[in-house]
Amino acid sequence: MATEDTTSSIPSKPATSALQMGPCKKASSSDPLISHGHHFGQTVFALCNYPSLLTNGILRLEQMEETPLEDFAAEERREHHVFEQLLDSYPGLLERLRNGSKEEILHVGELIGKGASGVRGDDTKSLKSAILDWISPKGAAIQPPLHRNSKIDCRFNHELTGSLLCPAGLDWHDTETRENLRSGEILVCGDQWPVFLYAHHTYDTEDPWCGLLRSRLLTCAYKHVFTSPSSVDKDPKATQSRNARLHGMNCITIASIAYIATQVRFALSSSSVFTQTDTSTDSETFYHSLLDLFEDPDESKEVDELLTWWNRQVFPTSSATKRPISANSALSKIQIKRLATKNAADSNVTVASP
Secondary structure: OOOOOOOOOOOOOOOOOOOOOOOOOOOOOOOOOHHHHHHHHHHOOOOHHHHHHHHHHHHHHOOOOOOOOHHHHHHHHHHHEEEEHHHHHOOOHHHHHOOHHHHHHHHHHHHHHHHHHHHHHHHHHHHHHHHHHHHOOOOOOOOOOOOOOOOOOOHHOOOOHHHHHOOOOOOOOOOOHHHHHHHHOOOOOOOOOEHHEEEEHHOOOOOOOOOOOOOHHHHHHHHHOOOOOHHHHOOOOOOOOOOHOOOOOOOHHHHHHHHHHHHEEEHHHOOOOOOOOOOOOOOOHHHHHHHHHHHOOHHHHHHHHHHHHHHHOOOOOOOOOOOOOOOHHHHHHHHHHHHHHHHHHHHHHHHHHH
């Protein structure tokens, strides 16, 4: 995400961004905030230092009494937007933070962070094995075999995972390209999106939006995480939506798509542990690059169409799917009659005007 080269009038500001993974810490007590952290991490913002997010957010609220949010740097505005989403999603949290000590604020952040990192770890572990079933050739086994308890042969070391992780625009079938990816001669950064993000794993250089984030591999992983593992191969109308229903989720969020894409990309990699220091996967850059696209106002039309497509795949009965009204239904006839009446009334007004 680009940063603005502007001088801020803010007297003091956080030293680091909270929208980066913080150090791993264990919270010792159980709290509803842990459960809330599960869902928030999956659907709103995954890779976040929650103690810093809360501390910076409370400080920024005080600064905003004199300085409008628009005067803050772009990264701070994004961070504050995530902070506000967290406050809106958990009633009473703002009051708890404002009335609490610095230690209480840090403790609350650690609880939310424990939930977010815990569910991320669970999803990583669950997808590690499941993804092998989804990428296996129909009616055949993966050759050479990929082991479910080891990822050392994944990424560009294997023909199948390599072809899926190959950056869009590069030709995996080109011998030189393939060898350079395997040797590291071609360094793949997080903002070089893999071809598996595209429907049928096909990238159109003339229309990069075509099929983007509409692959079957992504929908399988999404259902596995948010509805249930058994729902992957079922009609979406028949799914139980266990995790989603538990948190009242009945439509897709853009961040949840980025979260699943990040998880699938990591599952295909040869890395065994999801960490911010893993430069080979560069997961944070990948995740942020997708959010940058989703939050770009100039891409709003394409993003809205993407969300509609995803809702039809996962939550087909939700109002967010924007289903077309059935032809010749009572509802369609009512709307047609209402429109005709309105048009006639408008015509009469026009004729009667001097």
